[in-house]
Amino acid sequence: xxxxxxxxxxxxxxxxxxxxxxxxxxxxxxxxxxxxxxxxxxxxxxxxxxxxxxxxxxxxxxxxxxxxxxxxxxxxxxxxxxxxxxxxxxxxxxxxxxxxxxxxxxxxxxxxxxxxxxxxxxxxxxxxxxxxxxxxxxxxxxxxxxxxxxxxxxxxxxxxxxxxxxxxxxxxxxxxxxxxxxxxxxxxxxxxx
Numbered sequence: 001x002x003x004x005x006x007x008x009x010x011x012x013x014x015x016x017x018x019x020x021x022x023x024x025x026x027x028x029x030x031x032x033x034x035x036x037x038x039x040x041x042x043x044x045x046x047x048x049x050x051x052x053x054x055x056x057x058x059x060x061x062x063x064x065x066x067x068x069x070x071x072x073x074x075x076x077x078x079x080x081x082x083x084x085x086x087x088x089x090x091x092x093x094x095x096x097x098x099x100x101x102x103x104x105x106x107x108x109x110x111x112x113x114x115x116x117x118x119x120x121x122x123x124x125x126x127x128x129x130x131x132x133x134x135x136x137x138x139x140x141x142x143x144x145x146x147x148x149x150x151x152x153x154x155x156x157x158x159x160x161x162x163x164x165x166x167x168x169x170x171x172x173x174x175x176x177x178x179x180x181x182x183x184x185x186x187x188x189x190x191x192x193x
Contacts, residue, residue, distance in 0.1 A: 026090045028193040031148065033059075033186040039073065040065050045188070047083075047090075055089050057081040057096075070123070070167050071109050077102035079184065081134065090146060090192055096134040100156060100183060103127055108165040118162075123169060126160025132183040144192050152184030 029047040036043040045059035061077040081098035085091065107123030132154015138146045158177040163169040 026192040029055075029090060029146075029190050030193075031188040031190040033188045035185055035187050036061055039063070041073070041075075047190075049089050051089075053085045053087070053089060055083045055085070055094075057083060057098075061102075069108060070165060070169075071107075072123070073104075073106045073109065075102055075104040075106065077128075081184075083136075090138060090190070091140075093135070093137045096136065096150070096152065097131070098134055098152060098154070098184060099129075099131045100154075101127075101129045104158075104160075107163070121165055122172070123163040123165045124158070124160045124175070125163065126158060128156050128158050130154060130156035130179070130183065134184050136186070138190065146190040146192065148186065148188045148190050150184060150186045150188075151182070153181060154183040155180055156183060 027049045031045045031047070033043050033045070041061050041063040043059065043061040045057055047055050047057040049055050057080065059079045059081070061075065061079070063073055063075050065074065066072045077100065079098055079100050081096045083089075083094045083096040086093040086095075103126070105123070105125045107119055108121075110120040132152045134150055134152030136148055136150030138148045141147055156179040158175075158179060160175050160177070162172040162175050164172065
């Protein structure tokens, strides 16, 4: 049901904003987020022009690593985003609406600002889904290259099982957590086609 709702929303946005045959800017971009790489998370995004001022970004992240003492931020994540550009697509500022969905197995790490105190001594495994809004900006670097900064905030629901953080730790129960806050941050190199 959620996938059907998402596809209907994207289709409606295309009908509302799309006019690809009259578009004058670049048609397609491929990019990678340097901030996600800093957390050992592999990522790739593609972005398609829908109209003169609209694009659809489809992004995916994957982190398969386990570190010393069973510390991990293993996950896979998809994050589509519909963007409305202030001027023309792939040029200067934009506003976006994004969805988030994925699976995680993470824990044993002290998070900054005491965001999740249990995260240092526990491991959590489950699903996440949600959405949010964002703002970003692209700077021209060369004929085919841009630099993009983006930040977004919104809601995520985490459905998970909690474990002790050691390898094969004891199951401590099922949990649900509602999260409101940052849902997207990026500093990406963009290659335009």
